[in-house]
Amino acid sequence: MLGKRDTRRPARLRCHLLLGGAFLLLLASSALSCPARCECSAQTKSVSCHRKRLPSIPEGVPIETRALDLSKNKLRLVTAYNFSSFLQLEDLDLSDNLISVVEPGCFHSNLALRSLNLRSNQLMLVAKGVLTGLTNLTHLDLSHNRLLVFISQRAFTGLLGIQSLTLERSNLTVVPTDALSHLHNLIELHMRFLSVSFLKPFSFKRLTRLRHLEMDFWPLLETLPPLSLHGLNLTTLLCLGGNPLVCDCRLLWLLSSHRPASLQILDIQPECSAPQHLLGKSLRDLKEPLVSRYMTCTKPRIGPNATQLLMADEGQPARLSCTVEGAPRPSVVWITPHRRYLNVGVQSVFFPFGVFCTNINVTVD
Numbered sequence: 001m002l003g004k005r006d007t008r009r010p011a012r013l014r015c016h017l018l019l020g021g022a023f024l025l026l027l028a029s030s031a032l033s034c035p036a037r038c039e040c041s042a043q044t045k046s047v048s049c050h051r052k053r054l055p056s057i058p059e060g061v062p063i064e065t066r067a068l069d070l071s072k073n074k075l076r077l078v079t080a081y082n083f084s085s086f087l088q089l090e091d092l093d094l095s096d097n098l099i100s101v102v103e104p105g106c107f108h109s110n111l112a113l114r115s116l117n118l119r120s121n122q123l124m125l126v127a128k129g130v131l132t133g134l135t136n137l138t139h140l141d142l143s144h145n146r147l148l149v150f151i152s153q154r155a156f157t158g159l160l161g162i163q164s165l166t167l168e169r170s171n172l173t174v175v176p177t178d179a180l181s182h183l184h185n186l187i188e189l190h191m192r193f194l195s196v197s198f199l200k201p202f203s204f205k206r207l208t209r210l211r212h213l214e215m216d217f218w219p220l221l222e223t224l225p226p227l228s229l230h231g232l233n234l235t236t237l238l239c240l241g242g243n244p245l246v247c248d249c250r251l252l253w254l255l256s257s258h259r260p261a262s263l264q265i266l267d268i269q270p271e272c273s274a275p276q277h278l279l280g281k282s283l284r285d286l287k288e289p290l291v292s293r294y295m296t297c298t299k300p301r302i303g304p305n306a307t308q309l310l311m312a313d314e315g316q317p318a319r320l321s322c323t324v325e326g327a328p329r330p331s332v333v334w335i336t337p338h339r340r341y342l343n344v345g346v347q348s349v350f351f352p353f354g355v356f357c358t359n360i361n362v363t364v365d
Contacts, residue, residue: 034047035049035060036058036060038052044067045067045088047065047067049069050070051073052073054075055073056075057070057082063086066112067089067090068091070092071094072096075094076099077103078101078102079103080106080108083106084109086109089110091114091115092116093115094116096119099122099123100122100124100147102123104127105132107131107133108132110134111133111134111136114139114161115137115140116134116137118142119142119166120145121144123142123148124145124148125149128152128153128155128157131159132157134161135161137161137162138162139164141166142166143166148172149170152179155176158182159182160185162186163187163188164188165188168190168192170194171195172195173194173195175196175200177203180204181205184207184209186210187209187212188210189210189212189214191215192215192216193217193218194218197218198223202227202228203228210232212237213232214239215238215239215240216240218242218243219243219244221244221245222244223248223328224245224251224254238265240265240270241268243270245272246275247294248296250297254270254283255291269282270283275294277290278290278294296327297328300325301326302322303322303325308320
């Protein structure tokens with residue numbers, strides 16, 4: 001009929017207005033929300049909770065956050081759900097906390113993440129799966145984790161974007177060769193102040209794009225065999241200063257006259273800790289006739305040693321000694337007549353003039 005009004009349209013319009021208003025309110029609250037005690041910037045989409053003594057990840061971090069600073073707090077654990085909502089996160093700083101556990105898969109949703117800082121925590125290991133999903137990550141800092149002793153062979157699997165990795169001042173005693181071999185685009189590797197005593201052949205295999213390698217201030221490293229760096233591109237910049245290198249034939253390849261011209265030694269120049277005639281001399285300054293006279297190697301030789309008769313009570317130490325010669329200093333192991341090796345490494349002492357002594361605990365089989 002002509003006089004009848006349709007009352008359904010205003011109700012439908014009011015419904016649309018209410019939904020639209022709720023949606024706008026949701027967007028506004030998301031843009032304006034900020035965790036208590038933290039500082040937020042809507043313009044840069046960053047959240048800083050630096051030095052707030054937080055025991056856990058705070059609530060209220062906007063999901064569109066791109067940079068999140070949680071450094072210098074009291075975080076102990078990173079779970080699989082802490083960052084799963086932050087799909088746009090590009091920069092995450094978790095340094096200077098108490099983190100000892102990072103659960104596998106905890107970053108699987110953070111595909112946009114480019115920088116991850118876990119410096120100065122209490123990590124003991126980096127397990128397989130912890131960094132899964134970070135295909136766009138370019139910078140990773142695991143330094144100053146003084147309890148870190150192990151990196152899984154597959155810890156870095158899939159991290160094809162990594163360009164810079166920092167492992168310095170951890171408790172690693174060997175180069176994690178198999179783990180590093182997955183980082184095909186790595187350009188900078190920082191490994192200063194480690195307790196690595198030797199380098200295996202091909203320690204840096206498959207790192208063909210590496211251009212900067214820091215392995216200085218390793219107090220236990222006495223030599224650098226040429227095969228240890230085999231596989232690196234020869235334009236690599238190398239930092240070796242502060243290592244107690246023994247200047248014998250094993251280092252000839254590093255001298256200016258032997259080293260590839262494209263391989264540059266930067267920063268502090270490595271110096272000789274032995275032999276005595278070369279003590280304190282820089283590798284850069286070693287020239288003839290010093291090289292031919294002192295940078296030599298001789299085969300190990302056991303001197304004449306008479307059969308020793310030792311008597312000791314069970315459980316008490318007994319001292320064995322022998323005379324050995326060789327440069328570099330030979331390694332000595334003791335074998336029983338039954339071909340059993342004696343584990344005496346930490347009790348052994350090398351004296352001048354090639355006399356080697358060791359203490360063993362007497363046991364009865």
